Amino acid sequence: MSNILEVKDLTVSFRQDGQTNMAVKGVSFTVGRGETVALVGESGSGKSVTALSTVSLLGDSATVGGSVLYEGQQMIGASDKLLRKVRGNDISFIFQEPMTSLNPLHTLEKQLAESIALHQGLTGDAARARIIELLNKVGIRDPESRLSSYPHQLSGGQRQRVMIAMALANGPELLIADEPTTALDVTIQAQILQLLADLKQTEDMSLLFITHDLTIVRKFADRVCVMKDGEIVEQGATREIFATPQHPYTQMLLSAESTGLPDPVDAGAEEIARTDHLKIWFPIQEGLLKRTVGQVKAVNDASIAVRAGETIGIVGESGSGKTTLALAIMRLIGSEGGITYRGQDVRGWSTKELRRLRSEMQIVFQDPFGSLSPRMTCEQIIAEGLGVHGSPDGRPFREAVTDVMREVGLDPATMHRYPHEFSGGQRQRIAIARAMVLRPRLVVLDEPTSALDMTVQVQIVELLRNLQRKYNLAYLFISHDLKVVRAMSHKVIVMKQGDVVEYGDAEDVFERPRTDYTRTLLSAAFDIAV
Structure with missing residues (x-):
């Protein structure tokens, strides 16, 4: 198998405030034609810097040494003309945070059409047909209705899917995917991984896959390079790395997984919050007079309760209503149906009346930065x-x-x-401290571990358990990572398109799921790691 990318003795240093910091130290690896190579390591290990170096995407403060050959052509020190030809056409990128790559002022159609017109020369109906095809491929439901949407109107997972569609638009020879599934639901994550695997075979495409999560590359990558502090400490065939890891750091990464169960809830624990037949619909308005032409049914008929010292895990795909449900319980958005907090009906409370409850209700968001x-x-x-x-x-x-x-x-x-x-x-610890300093009774944890390395994820889960134990906190734990939900939750709510399709004790939901949708979620979450 010939190599499409050859990296040899790559070094990258950054000069800042009169000091030189080495980010990459003598890294060497290859990517064969039609091969998937995973660069694995924690934040700051040099994975992304290595990837950006392949087509000279680092800033002026970077000094790059060594050799990067793409199809036998030297990329380090290459002319702007060659780099423009290679970037986005021969080598495409998928980045972790789509909002840094999508223009907030342009619709999805305009952004995708710009890339297709530039590299393929397609315009008008042909370009629109190609855009719809791409959005369908990456799992965007009803793509025709999304063409006029702006990035802020999509969920995090949907934005990432659009980014993947943009990267795939021009049929690249080498796709560099930098944490492409971090923000995605487990079912979509499995679909995207399968999509990339299928494209690799049908298009004879090579893939450089960057991730901090070793478990998702077990069935996906042909070879793995493990990075730590700017160096590759171990590399080899995926099966060998997983079966007999040699380096202590690789062994630590493989063992980093949230396990155990939360402490049991006292039988007489106080009920902190309850909803009865909660409904949250948002009107769809069109025209100059803003006539209501339909409803976005974000949450339908949700009845749940959480007690002191108890964690309710809320799971489901992007757009299922998880965060909307939690925000309604905190009275941050309007809703219909019953909401009680510590036995008090708070539906009709004014902003001034609610203010005294705000210190007892806190939220920790997905992206601490x-x-x-x-x-x-x-x-x-x-x-x-x-x-x-x-x-x-x-x-x-x-x-x-x-x-x-x-x-x-x-x-x-x-x-x-x-x-x-x-x-x-x-930063996530700072966000948790900001919530905990007020000694709340109810804390909404909205994907608090999804953007973190596996080792840090384990630490944050243990921290949250300890704080719950110490202060008898009630948690609403929103996540698409079912392994973390299992380790944290007493009860689990499974949501799909606004409906609560399953609600019960965590053990029952995980061991004896009643609905096909729950079984699909569990299969996607746990089969990836098999």
Whole structure:
């Protein structure tokens, strides 16, 4: 098998503030024609920098050495003309965060059509037909109705699918996928992995797959390169790496998985929140007069209850209504049906009346970097809620911040740093500290581990368990990672297109699912890792 990509002794360094930092140190590997090679490692290991180096996509602050040959042509120091020909045509990228790659001011049709027109010369109806074909391939339902949508009108998973469609539009010889399934549901993740595998065979396409999750490449990659601190510490055939990992770091990555069960809930535990036949529909308005022409049925007839010390796992595909349900319980969006908080009917409460409950209801979001102000220090971020609601036990703000930082595993000496100075796992700890400093009773955890490395994921799950144990917290845990849900949850709600299709004890749902949809989710989640 001939090699389509040959990387030899690649080095990348960045100069900043008068200092030189080595990000990649003598990396060598090859990608054969029609082969899938996975670059695996934790955040900061140099995976993405290595990939970007292949077509000189690093900034001016980077110094690149070594050799990168694509089809025998040297990419390091190549002319702009050659790089323009290769980028997006011969070599395409799929990035982890689609919102950094999609233009928020352009519709999906315009963005996809731009790439198709540039590389294939298709316009008009031919371009539209190609766009619809691509969106169908990546699992966008009813793609014709989505052509006029803007990126902010799509869920995170849907945006990632659009990015994948853009990358596949021009039939690249080599596809570099940088964490392409991190934000996707387990069923869509399985579909995308299968789609990429099928394209690799039918189009004789090669794939460089970058991920921090070894489990998803077990059945997907031909070879694996394990990176740590800018170096490849182990590489070889996937089967051999998984069967007999030689390097301690590889062994640690393979063993990193959230396991165990949550502590049992006391029989007499207080009921914190309840919904009765909750319904959340959003009107579809068109025309100058904004006439209502239909309804987006986000949640239909949801009746659930969560007690102190209990975790309710909410699972389902993107757009199923998971986050909408949680936001309605917190009274952050309107709804119909019953909502009670600690026995009080809060449906008719005014904003002023609800304000006194806000300190008891907190939320931790999926993307800690997006939910933390880059202009505020760690201390200011954590103390922001104290400025609104006051300290729950009357302590000075600095003391409260110091204590909660220690609780979540952060060094209080770093409280004067800004979010960009922390790792992804540390930023998520800051987000958790911001919620916990007010001593809430109910916490919504909206995909709190999906953007994290597997080893950090295990640490965050253990942290959340400890905080629940210490403060008897009620959690609504939203996730598409069913392995994490199983480790965290007492009960599980399975949602599909706004409907609660299954609700029961976690053990029953995982061991004895009653619906075909739940069985499909479980199969997709656990078969990938088999």
